Amino acid sequence: MPIDPCCLADYEALAQELLDAGPHGYFAGGAGDERTLRANVAAWGEHRLLPRVLVDVHDVSTATTVLGTPVSMPVLVAPVALQKMAHPDGEAGMARAAAAAGTIMTLSTIATSTPSEVATGAPADAPRWFQVYVLSDRGVTRTLVEEAEACGFTALVLTVDAPRAGRRECDLRTGFAVPEGIDMPAVTSATGGSAGITPAGFFSLMDTTLSWDDLETFVADSPLPVLVKGIHHPADARKAVERGVAGVVVSNHGGRQLDNVPATADMLGPVVDAVAGAAEILVDGGIRRGTDVCAALALGARAVLVGRPALWGLTAGGEAGALQVLKLLQAELELAMTLLGCARVEDITADRLA
Numbered sequence: 593m594p595i596d597p598c599c600l601a602d603y604e605a606l607a608q609e610l611l612d613a614g615p616h617g618y619f620a621g622g623a624g625d626e627r628t629l630r631a632n633v634a635a636w637g638e639h640r641l642l643p644r645v646l647v648d649v650h651d652v653s654t655a656t657t658v659l660g661t662p663v664s665m666p667v668l669v670a671p672v673a674l675q676k677m678a679h680p681d682g683e684a685g686m687a688r689a690a691a692a693a694g695t696i697m698t699l700s701t702i703a704t705s706t707p708s709e710v711a712t713g714a715p716a717d718a719p720r721w722f723q724v725y726v727l728s729d730r731g732v733t734r735t736l737v738e739e740a741e742a743c744g745f746t747a748l749v750l751t752v753d754a755p756r757a758g759r760r761e762c763d764l765r766t767g768f769a770v771p772e773g774i775d776m777p778a779v780t781s782a783t784g785g786s787a788g789i790t791p792a793g794f795f796s797l798m799d800t801t802l803s804w805d806d807l808e809t810f811v812a813d814s815p816l817p818v819l820v821k822g823i824h825h826p827a828d829a830r831k832a833v834e835r836g837v838a839g840v841v842v843s844n845h846g847g848r849q850l851d852n853v854p855a856t857a858d859m860l861g862p863v864v865d866a867v868a869g870a871a872e873i874l875v876d877g878g879i880r881r882g883t884d885v886c887a888a889l890a891l892g893a894r895a896v897l898v899g900r901p902a903l904w905g906l907t908a909g910g911e912a913g914a915l916q917v918l919k920l921l922q923a924e925l926e927l928a929m930t931l932l933g934c935a936r937v938e939d940i941t942a943d944r945l946a
């Protein structure tokens with residue numbers, strides 16, 4: 593790496609230097625005018641933190657649990673497609689980095705590795721989640737989910753905010769298509785090949801009829817806990833909980849789907865209130881600092897996920913780079929907790945918001 597990155601933005605700059613315009617635009621870009629993409633980052637900064645002093649902070653721990661699973665910190669790796677396009681280490685490298693950091697990695701349906709390749713390429717006992725896109729060819733989805741269950745993934749994350757791709761103008765400008773040699777097994781199973789496919793191409797595989805009844809059946813049939821990802825409206829969070837989900841991920845897909853929706857920092861509180869403790873609430877979008885993690889927890893999230901930051905680390909240094917990013921966020925979180933007067937994650941409550 594050309595410089596010693598000292599914050600996540602440094603990794604972002606490194607990733608931009610290393611990637612061609614097409615892949616960079618796909619990874620970095622958002623929908624439309626990218627208002628929501630920018631708002632996601634900015635809005636965490638609007639929730640100001642209010643320290644309490646003279647608290648014993650000689651021994652601060654970022655450890656917590658998510659759905660009962662112990663993790664080193666309330667920061668998980670979000671599902672991100674096409675990771676071998678960032679670095680040959682791909683999803684297995686990301687899974688090893690998450691395991692080394694003591695946290696959970698979520699594997700995308702549109703990954704460049706199968707669930708079993710990831711499971712064999714990373715420590716067997718590390719917790720991993722599998723993100724589910726329901727494709728029109730439901731047999732492809734079922735086979736992938738069964739493979740993930742068989743090789744030890746511990747939860748399913750059903751993404752519900754992406755029946756089509758948002759209007760991603762970076763991809764239109766660069767004419768982005770998946771480069772030769774990058775295979776997505778799910779796409780290949782559904783179509784016979786994945787060379788040269790565009791974002792519109794892979795989104796055309798989605799089952800756009802997906803409904804609340806499907807969610808109910810999916811949860812009832814799943815041997816694993818199910819989280820639903822892409823919830824914006826508090827009433828939808830309640831409906832998901834009524835159908836038995838174990839967790840709700842407040843997410844606008846990193847500003848990549850419908851532009852002009854609120855920042856996730858602003859959607860979180862109403863969802864927390866609506867769910868009232870009946871399921872764990874996670875949030876993603878724009879988390880770039882340990883202080884952002886503190887704000888999310890103070891607003892009632894159990895944990896956050898990071899998408900692009902982990903990808904910048906992977907781009908910059910493969911598995912080692914992704915691990916550095918996760919460790920950096922953990923160190924920032926530990927420092928923020930110390931200065932906020934919170935020795936334990938459960939001490940980060942609404943009382944610490946200005």
Ligand SMILES: Cc1cc2nc3c(=O)[nH]c(=O)nc-3n(C[C@H](O)[C@H](O)[C@H](O)COP(=O)(O)O)c2cc1C
Nearest residue numbers: 619670671672673700751845846877878898899900
């Ligand atoms: C390049 C890229 C690919 C993504 N692929 C998926 C995916 O396959 N499945 C999914 O549920 N979300 C996907 N997401 C959304 C992320 O899981 C997450 O919601 C988002 O990145 C969070 O915002 P952040 O990047 O600001 O952390 C993707 C995001 C990016 C940036």
Ligand SMILES: CC(C)CC(=O)C(=O)O
Nearest residue numbers: 673702754794795845848
């Ligand atoms: C391959 C896509 C379906 C992945 C995705 O969710 C995205 O690009 O945001």
